[in-house]
Amino acid sequence: MKSVLVTGGAGYIGSHTVRELKKRRIHVVVLDNLSTGHREAVQTPYFYEGDIADESLVKEIVQKHRIDAVIHFAAKSLISESVKKPDLYFRENTMKSCSFFETVIREGVRNIVFSSTAAVYGSAHSAPIREDDSLRPVNPYGQSKLKTEKYLQWAGANRGVKWVALRYFNAAGAALDGAIGEDHQPESHLIPLVLQTALGQRESVAIYGDDYPTPDGTCIRDYIHVLDLAVAHILALQALGEGHLPQNCYNVGTGSGYSVREIIDMAGRVTGKAIRSTIAPRREGDPPMLVADSKALREHLGWKPQYSDLQTIIMSAWKWHQTHPFGFEKRG
Ligand SMILES: NC(=O)c1ccc[n+]([C@@H]2O[C@H](COP(=O)([O-])OP(=O)(O)OC[C@H]3O[C@@H](n4cnc5c(N)ncnc54)[C@H](O)[C@@H]3O)[C@@H](O)[C@H]2O)c1
Ligand SMILES: O=c1ccn([C@@H]2O[C@H](COP(=O)(O)OP(=O)(O)O[C@H]3O[C@H](CO)[C@H](O)[C@H](O)[C@H]3O)[C@@H](O)[C@H]2O)c(=O)[nH]1
Numbered sequence: 001m002k003s004v005l006v007t008g009g010a011g012y013i014g015s016h017t018v019r020e021l022k023k024r025r026i027h028v029v030v031l032d033n034l035s036t037g038h039r040e041a042v043q044t045p046y047f048y049e050g051d052i053a054d055e056s057l058v059k060e061i062v063q064k065h066r067i068d069a070v071i072h073f074a075a076k077s078l079i080s081e082s083v084k085k086p087d088l089y090f091r092e093n094t095m096k097s098c099s100f101f102e103t104v105i106r107e108g109v110r111n112i113v114f115s116s117t118a119a120v121y122g123s124a125h126s127a128p129i130r131e132d133d134s135l136r137p138v139n140p141y142g143q144s145k146l147k148t149e150k151y152l153q154w155a156g157a158n159r160g161v162k163w164v165a166l167r168y169f170n171a172a173g174a175a176l177d178g179a180i181g182e183d184h185q186p187e188s189h190l191i192p193l194v195l196q197t198a199l200g201q202r203e204s205v206a207i208y209g210d211d212y213p214t215p216d217g218t219c220i221r222d223y224i225h226v227l228d229l230a231v232a233h234i235l236a237l238q239a240l241g242e243g244h245l246p247q248n249c250y251n252v253g254t255g256s257g258y259s260v261r262e263i264i265d266m267a268g269r270v271t272g273k274a275i276r277s278t279i280a281p282r283r284e285g286d287p288p289m290l291v292a293d294s295k296a297l298r299e300h301l302g303w304k305p306q307y308s309d310l311q312t313i314i315m316s317a318w319k320w321h322q323t324h325p326f327g328f329e330k331r332g
Helices: 014-023 055-066 078-084 086-108 141-159 188-199 226-244 260-271 296-300 308-322
Strands: 002-005 029-033 048-049 069-072 111-117 161-166 170-174 205-208 223-227 250-251 275-281
Touching: 002 205, 014 029, 014 226, 014 308, 029 055, 048 069, 055 086, 069 086, 069 223, 078 086, 078 161, 086 111, 111 141, 111 226, 141 161, 161 226, 170 226, 170 308, 188 205, 188 308, 205 260, 223 308, 226 250, 226 296, 250 296, 260 308, 275 296
Parallel strands: 002 029, 002 069, 029 048, 069 111, 111 161, 161 250, 170 223, 205 275
Antiparallel strands: none
């Protein structure tokens, strides 16, 4: 691919992916409405502030930059918010995504990589989860992403669109040089919250439930380094270019699960700080355990995680938090 439009390229995963694309000398254009992203995180000079549903803007970008592929990250992605505001999630993640895809397809784009999620599976699974396991989302966020995957299935079958949906498990970590990292306001993700506690910005971290059917009673997740995720997108683009796609939906995870308590313990070891935790009620919509089987991604796309051992994930995130205690915001 020569010219790639990245929606949500000012966000956490998008900005790291843009950086990796640039390293490979690909022309990258970012479209982001900065609703949760940061202008400072954008790693390309070609930045458009706007909404994915702005048809005329999307059309202008595709024509002007001769876009031949899109990577679509832009979305709302907080499970608990989705439970409270399902309308927002179906509008932002399903309706706007379909409208965006329609516009780029009309403009001749035929290659699409879509950010999907482990949340499409729901909770009743034995680990690790395979792509052909049942899809029964337990929150509106997962349902909104699954619907967009379904749209792509039809666009693929009838409109000559080539597509890949990457179902990420838990993205974590930061660029190894500490230049960019995770900055959500307000922050809801476990690892940044734990590290903010280590920095002394929070008194303690709340463990959402210690009565799950897991060995230590806390939820288990599969944490994947954001750089390994970025590389998965690049391999997906290559596979689209080569027309080599045995399947469309791929899990992106390591196959190893860590409990909330294990994350807090490892963060304590990496930072050398005592991290206080308290037990809080379960968070609505949280499945007890999500661990990926990523065999297909490894075998079909040649993907191999390089940075996703838990220590490297937490060390890279710690570097980012120490050097950017207020994220991208500069404070005197
Ligand atoms: N973070 C994770 O662990 C994780 C796991 C699975 C899937 N995902 C998916 O990956 C993608 C990126 O997640 P993230 O953690 O980087 O989130 P993020 O909030 O940091 O990034 C999303 C970006 O999209 C932009 N955006 C949102 N709605 C938009 C719109 N209508 N028009 C234009 N721009 C818009 C935001 O401003 C932001 O920069 C999302 O689609 C998310 O659902 C994330
Ligand atoms: O203060 C906190 C924050 C989180 N957790 C727990 O830590 C685990 C990880 O929670 P995160 O909020 O970091 O991540 P999620 O698993 O909720 O969500 C992530 O993975 C999902 C896939 O299941 C979605 O794709 C979503 O976008 C992505 O952020 C969960 O068990 C959660 O209950 C706590 O105990 N305390």
